[in-house]
Amino acid sequence: MTDRLFDPLTLGALELPNRIVVSPMAQYSSEDDGKATDWHLMHYGNLAVSGAALVILEATAVLPEGRVSPRCLGIWDDTHVEGLKRIVDFAHRPNGAKMGIQLAHAGRKASVAPPWQGGDALLPGGGGWDIWGASDYPYPGRVTPIMPGEEELETIAKAYVDALRRAEQAGFDLIELHCAHGYFLNSFLSPLSNTRNDAWGGGLEGRMRYPLEIFRRLRAAWPQDRVLGVRISGTDWVEGGWTVEDSVVFARALKAEGCDYVALSSGGSSPDQKISVGPGYQVPLSAQVRREAGIATIAVGMLSDPKLANEVLVRGEADLIAIGRGMLFNPRWAWHACQTLEGTMRVPDQYFRCHPSMRNLPR
């Protein structure tokens, strides 16, 4: 089989030596101030020397009320830059990874406890805060969100752009706009959460309008050759919800605005979602969007079998492969995949002697 996983890829000005991406995964490891801690430095720094071409930092909140939990990472204040920059600086070493960050607002799914503390909703006065959604329509079982008016939508849009400027100061190579998993921007897209009857709701065009507006402003503020991508939920997995056909339309609109890639995850808008989870279960979403919208895609979700990851690329179903939990389970996934597929990659000097298969790799 042709080996694609270890082929280079150029995306905008970003030269990636292989197709392996560390998927953004929340660590719930800040204190309650959103700052990066030693945990983040160690976690991301290690992944940055693990052979993956690109590491994308977890959902990082553009506003304090946009955090999923009180312990989520933030970028709503200038004081957040220093801790993030330390991570990027460490990663930008010989044979280190390119670094991306996911800009996020959790919307009506914000203000919950970290999952290992139960993940229950936190209320104002009880460690939580008022939450925001596309509409004043709650995620089932959660409190009713505040529906933003024009002025508030403008404030939130500005927060995204301010966050981007801080990400630029920290030195990130790439920004991913989080429009998935039922969070704020996803809640505009999905008819399950957007019941607005103004310009920001209604038909598909209306529901896409606010996420596209945010994207347009980010694109204008981010250097033209620097990569800006979007993560979407390719389907809600609910009858009457967002569909893969909607995703194709949205991806075309994003592409027209200068989007470099779409990462295809799924679900998160409703507890009624019916998902059949298995190896590569979200790949068809990536394949269809890539084919029909003509945009680069990242496939994600149960792709930790390196042979399967490679096949997805060989079949032209994605341009990049994001590994999430597989990377938590095995922070040297990329090295081990390289051994399995007999690929070639660069290894930091300190580690070249650690396995016979790495001795003769270029350094």
Add this chain to the structure above:
Amino acid sequence: MSTTPRIFTPFTLRGLDLKNRIVMSPMAMYISDEGEVNDFHRLHYHKIAMGGAALVMVEQTAVHREGRITNGCLGLWHDGQLAGMKTLVDGIKQNGARAGIQISHGGRKSSAQRAWQGNGPLTEEDIANGEELWQPEGPSDFPFAEGWPTPRQMSLEDIARLRRQFSDTARRAIEAGFDLIEIHMAHGYLLQSFLTPLANRRTDRYGGTLENRMRLPLEIAEDLRALMPKDMPLLARLSCTDWIEGGWTMEDSVVLARELKARGLDLVDCSSGGNLVRGATNSSLARGPGYQVPFADRIRREAEIPTMAVGMIHTGAQAEAVLAEGKADLVAIGRRILYDPFWTLHAAQELGHDPDFGHWPQPYGWWLEKWARSIRAEGNTV
């Protein structure tokens, strides 16, 4: 109901409890500047501590600036190096492991190339690229091999000074918070070069007979035991054989282990080699899985001292067999733990010891437990 694999049974060494039998073997990273700890060291060691080994051994750390094997080696030869070392220790402990340190002097193999430069003597090119060359010291003025610098033969004053440097470094290691100290007596470095007749041609009380060749390593063990807290373990890494005709032998190692034990040493870490020209240790040998285990086994039986086995132990099953057969008390994982910093956590998965990811750090464990459930629901293995 299955019994706990031996790997995951606790072990007590003097006053120190280890949660399991897996140790990260000391391995030089050659990435320090002037012996100082930096972010690379912290990320590297803290990640491995997170990976479940009971004991993380910090790489050979020089007792003297000129005792560095390379320009990139760690050091604790002055108090200014303490603050950085403390951060290293703190993170290892916060991530659930005990912290150990190997203190070392490179002897006639000092001032050499970093591993990726070739492990040889520094070349003109290396020096032009900024590497510093100095004249190393050794038991005799007899170079390691052709092309290597000729060491300066240590005087009795030098030897007294070296003993003080080992003691001062040990004191700093204790202040930095390390749980135990290992004296590097292996791999052709200074103390091993006193032991082996291949390098020691002295005619005074530090050379000649086995007793004389053992004198300095034993004095240093004695010095350290006297200054260390009563409950803190002291270890030594030995090259149990030179693998060379006329060199140090396994029989010599049994004698040395007995003498070390009599001086309060708690465990012998059983490696080998280091006086062959190629490689930092003995990489020119034809080696196989567990090739040094017989040394740990024999010293454990004949010197009646706990031992650690090391060397090409790749899998959890191999480590388990070493322990189950009573050949060692601890198993050190070296390059394989670089290749897989979560070696111990993965071994637990393989041996069915931690199906719910309870040993994992929380930010990983909760993601993985759900993930594993869905994978297993599909009839697959993690």
